[in-house]
Amino acid sequence: MINVQSVAHLARLTLSSDEEKAFEAQLSSIVQHFSEVEAVNTANVEPLITPTDITLVFREDKKLAVQTAEEAMKNAPERSGNLFKVPPVV
Amino acid sequence: MSKNITELDLSTLVEKIGKKEISAEKVTAEFKSQIEKLNTRINAFITVSDDCLSQAKEIDRRLANGEKVGRLAGAPIAIKDMFCTKGLRTTAASKMLRNFVPTYSATVVERLRAEGAIVMGKTNQDEFAMGSSNETSHFGACRNPWNFDYVPGGSSGGSAAAVSARMSCAAVGTDTGGSIRQPANFCHLVGVKPTYGRVSRYGIVAFASSLDQAGPMTRTVRDAALILEVISGHDEKDTTSATKDVPKWSENLSAQLRGMKIGMPVEYFNHGIADDVRATVMRAADILKAQGAELVELSLPLTKFAVPIYYLIATCEASSNLARYDGVRYGHRADFSKQAAADLEEFYSRNRGEGFGSEVKRRIVLGTYALSSGYYDAYYKKACQVRRLLRQDFIEAFKKCDVILSPASPTPAFKIGERIDNPLEMYLNDIYTTSANLAGIPGMSVPAGFSHNKLPIGVQFLAAHFEEQKMLNAAFAIEQNLKLTAEVPYAIQ
Numbered sequence: 160m161i162n163v164q165s166v167a168h169l170a171r172l173t174l175s176s177d178e179e180k181a182f183e184a185q186l187s188s189i190v191q192h193f194s195e196v197e198a199v200n201t202a203n204v205e206p207l208i209t210p211t212d213i214t215l216v217f218r219e220d221k222k223l224a225v226q227t228a229e230e231a232m233k234n235a236p237e238r239s240g241n242l243f244k245v246p247p248v249v
Numbered sequence: 250m251s252k253n254i255t256e257l258d259l260s261t262l263v264e265k266i267g268k269k270e271i272s273a274e275k276v277t278a279e280f281k282s283q284i285e286k287l288n289t290r291i292n293a294f295i296t297v298s299d300d301c302l303s304q305a306k307e308i309d310r311r312l313a314n315g316e317k318v319g320r321l322a323g324a325p326i327a328i329k330d331m332f333c334t335k336g337l338r339t340t341a342a343s344k345m346l347r348n349f350v351p352t353y354s355a356t357v358v359e360r361l362r363a364e365g366a367i368v369m370g371k372t373n374q375d376e377f378a379m380g381s382s383n384e385t386s387h388f389g390a391c392r393n394p395w396n397f398d399y400v401p402g403g404s405s406g407g408s409a410a411a412v413s414a415r416m417s418c419a420a421v422g423t424d425t426g427g428s429i430r431q432p433a434n435f436c437h438l439v440g441v442k443p444t445y446g447r448v449s450r451y452g453i454v455a456f457a458s459s460l461d462q463a464g465p466m467t468r469t470v471r472d473a474a475l476i477l478e479v480i481s482g483h484d485e486k487d488t489t490s491a492t493k494d495v496p497k498w499s500e501n502l503s504a505q506l507r508g509m510k511i512g513m514p515v516e517y518f519n520h521g522i523a524d525d526v527r528a529t530v531m532r533a534a535d536i537l538k539a540q541g542a543e544l545v546e547l548s549l550p551l552t553k554f555a556v557p558i559y560y561l562i563a564t565c566e567a568s569s570n571l572a573r574y575d576g577v578r579y580g581h582r583a584d585f586s587k588q589a590a591a592d593l594e595e596f597y598s599r600n601r602g603e604g605f606g607s608e609v610k611r612r613i614v615l616g617t618y619a620l621s622s623g624y625y626d627a628y629y630k631k632a633c634q635v636r637r638l639l640r641q642d643f644i645e646a647f648k649k650c651d652v653i654l655s656p657a658s659p660t661p662a663f664k665i666g667e668r669i670d671n672p673l674e675m676y677l678n679d680i681y682t683t684s685a686n687l688a689g690i691p692g693m694s695v696p697a698g699f700s701h702n703k704l705p706i707g708v709q710f711l712a713a714h715f716e717e718q719k720m721l722n723a724a725f726a727i728e729q730n731l732k733l734t735a736e737v738p739y740a741i742q
Contacts (some may be wrong), residue, residue, distance in 0.1 A: 161618055170568060170617040171575075172610055173602025182611055185394060185672050189615060192673060193557040193628065199635050206633030207460055210640060210668050210689025211446045211714055218485045230352040236582035243578050248583040248593050 170192045254279040255415035258734070259324045259472040260499075262418055266323035269312060273323030277305035277367050280325040284416045287741060290390045293401075293410040295330050296338045296742055297370035304367045319364030320479060327417035329408045330371040332358050332463070333452040337368070341454045343376045345574050345581045345604030355452025356484045357421055357463050364479050369417045373407025376606045377571065378456045380404050381678050384669050385608040392665070393436060394738035395704055399662040404433030408466050409436035411590070414741050419467040419476060423453060426559050427458045427658070427682025430709060433466050434657035435487065437696045437705035439473045439724065440466045444715050445689035446491035447477075449484030457566035458489075460559075460686040469545035469734050470695060470725045474499035477717065489688060491715070498718055504726040507541030511723065512650030516552035517541040517681060523660045525700040530656050533697050533708045533727055537654065540726045545650045551639045558639070559683035560676055561619055561632040568616030571609070574691055576600025611672065612677040639690040647713035652723045654710060655681050661704040681709055691717045695724035696733050703739060 163182045167174045174182070228241045237244040254276055259266070265271045281301060288294050298304075308323045333339050333351035340346045354362070362368065375385040383391040383406025391406045393399040394414040401410040405422030409432035412420050422429040424442035433440025441464040448463045455461065465476035481495040513534065518527065534544055575597045576582045581604030583596075590596040605613070619628035646653065658678055668675045685692035691714075694707040708727065710720035728734060 161614075163614060164616050166618045166621065167610075168594075168598075169598040169621060170572075170613050170614060171601055172605070173595075173598040174614075175602075175609060176716075178607060178610060181607075182614055185611065186615055186618070188673050189676075190562065192620075192631075193561055196554050196557055196631060196635055199551070199554060199631075199638065201631060201634035201638070204634040204637055206630050207640060208633060209489060210636075210687065211444060211491065212490075213446065213489055215488060216483065216485065216492060225482060226352050233352060234349055234579035235707035236579070245577055245596065246589060248590045248596050 161190065255283055256735070257602055258469045259418045259467060260469070260475060263320070263322055265323050266308070267312070271415065273308040273367070274302060275307040276323055277301050277325050280417055283414065283599040287414050287416065290392065290397065291394060291410050291414055292389055293372055293407040293414060293416055294327070295342065295373050295388050295407070296372045298337060298368050301325070301367050302370050308365055320475065321361060322365030324366050324419065325369045325417045326361060326366045326434055327369050327372045327408055327411040328358060329405050329420065329422045331374065331423045331454045332357055332421065333454070334368065334371065337371065339371060339454070340387070341377050342374045342388055343605065343609070344387045347387065347530040347656065349579055353452060356449035356486060357480045358452070368619060370413050372420060375404035375406070376423055376609050377454065377567070378404040378423055379567070379608050379612055381427070381431060381675055382668065383407060384665065385606055386721035387606060390665055392521065393662050394741050395436065397708060397740050398594060398664055399704065400435065401663050402435035402662060405432050408435055409438055412438055412466055413738055419472055421463055421476070421480070422678050423461055423463050423467050424686065425456050425563060426686050427679045429464050429466060430682050430692055431658050431679070432736070434694040434707035435662040435705060437733070437738070438466050438468060439470050439693065439695050440464065441473045441477055441693040442691060443477060443481065443684060443717055444491070444691045446489055449487040449490045451484055457563040458570065459566060460563060470721055471499050471502060471692070474502060474721050475618050476505040493715055496718060500720050500724045501718055503722050504540060504729040505538060506723065506726055509652070509723065510545050510628055510644055510650040511537050511541040511542045512545050512653040514547055514549040514552065514646070514653060514655065516549050517655040517686045521659050522656055526656045526660060526706055529698040529706045530654065530708050534654060535729045536656045536727055537723060547646050549642050549646060551635065551642055554635055555684045555687060556680055557674055558635050559679070559687055561628055562636065563689070564612040564616035565629050566616070568613045568620065571613055572643050574601060574604060575679050576604065580604060600612060632741040639684065643688045643690055651719045652710050652712050654708060654723070657681060657707045657709040661700040661706050684710055690714055691720060693720055693724055695727050697727055697731060698736070
């Protein structure tokens with residue numbers, strides 16, 4: 160059984176009590192479904208992360224005009240000049 | 250004009266616009282009026298571009314001046330709301346990003362614009378592309394133009410509905426476990442997920458980075474091939490984008506399949522497959538045979554593990570990718586004026602708890618659990634090991650055949666609300682599509698018929714890494730023989 164509350168805390172995620180209850184049952188059945196995979200013999204198998212071969216390409220380390228501070232601030236929920244503002248948390 | 254403009258496919262429209270037989274402005278206006286007529290009922294678009302007519306006028310101006318216009322000049326295209334569009338709201342269908350206006354565009358969008366495509370707007374989807382029905386959108390469910398009681402599929406449901414309902418002549422979507430192919434299948438469209446790395450992921454809202462790929466959704470195979478040519482190719486902003494040359498798929502289409510071997514994995518026809526779907530795939534197999542292809546039976550024994558390892562890997566990557574949404578620099582900020590946060594952690598937790606919907610939260614919790622100390626080896630590492638074996642199965646299979654033919658999903662579209670309360674049942678719907686993302690191979694769906702209750706049914710083709718041409722040709726043969734591209738959704742007639 161997954162302790163949903165403690166996992167949600169690790170993910171910095173507030174859940175409603177309804178969500179907590181629903182997730183507990185749903186996630187158990189999903190994890191149960193995954194347990195079938197245990198039967199696959201994976202001894203000495205290297206985990207696969209990226210599914211195609213990648214050639215790393217490097218670009219010149221040149222200065223580019225990407226965006227201005229004003230543009231970067233445009234989506235800020237709250238700001239003070241060119242600083243992102245958050246409410247006091249202590 | 251004998252035929253309604255919105256009934257013409259992309260290639261035809263671009264040709265007519267290029268010859269100045271019709272203006273780009275007239276074409277865009279026709280599709281725009283279709284959006285105005287139908288979007289309140291179908292809910293395909295979250296945001297409609299307010300400058301689409303001026304984009305089109307610019308194409309007409311350049312044509313009038315004899316300037317060069319691109320390969321997609323004047324083609325109205327819908328963009329899934331996962332692609333960042335500079336100056337145009339990009340929400341990922343989430344409350345978290347409901348006011349987010351990007352300061353740059355995804356490479357896919359830039360390449361479409363550079364070839365003259367008209368951006369019609371941003372289409373509905375499952376929140377952060379997490380879903381198979383478009384029902385997890387913060388902006389409400391989207392309806393299937395073939396029958397409004399049914400889902401258009403997901404996660405690129407709005408893109409599929411937009412093209413199907415003639416609100417745009419094509420769309421781009423993203424596919425992490427079937428999110429282009431399944432909605433294309435449900436809405437009578439061609440949908441292509443290219444090889445992992447073909448298309449740059451720069452500027453696409455990240456869901457599961459090792460699985461995500463962007464691709465076209467169109468009414469014809471040729472249109473899909475053409476858009477794919479435009480959006481493919483190396484991008485220095487995405488290190489995982491392939492440096493391989495981009496073939497001229499659209500010019501090399503051929504329905505003549507002599508010498509082609511079509512693999513049919515026994516595991517794909519085992520159980521849970523609707524009779525209509527099975528019959529449609531078998532009819533497609535007969536057509537391919539008549540076109541000169543040879544059918545080969547083969548086995549992909551790890552198929553039954555594809556869905557569980559997919560959901561494990563996708564949720565692990567998502568829990569990591571979505572950690573960036575903390576409500577500090579952008580995204581949803583909870584109201585702390587009445588109740589202050591006790592500490593920084595509570596500040597993040599409340600922003601995230603309010604900003605994400607239930608399906609997204611469920612997946613973040615699952616991914617976080619699977620990556621947490623003590624469980625990592627049993628879940629994430631194990632899934633990645635099986636992933637390698639699964640890819641190896643495909644590499645072996647493609648020594649025996651050129652393309653694989655399969656259903657795109659076990660059933661045609663299902664009713665809105667029918668599966669939303671049972672996540673596991675919803676996940677199992679992705680059984681035929683997730684393997685391609687795990688193995689990194691290309692896959693596509695193409696319209697191939699209708700169910701007894703008049704819902705579209707497509708078939709899926711898979712090919713080896715970077716062998717898109719082979720599956721496009723097989724799909725082209727189906728399209729040329731069945732001649733179903735002109736079918737108009739009943740609900741919008």
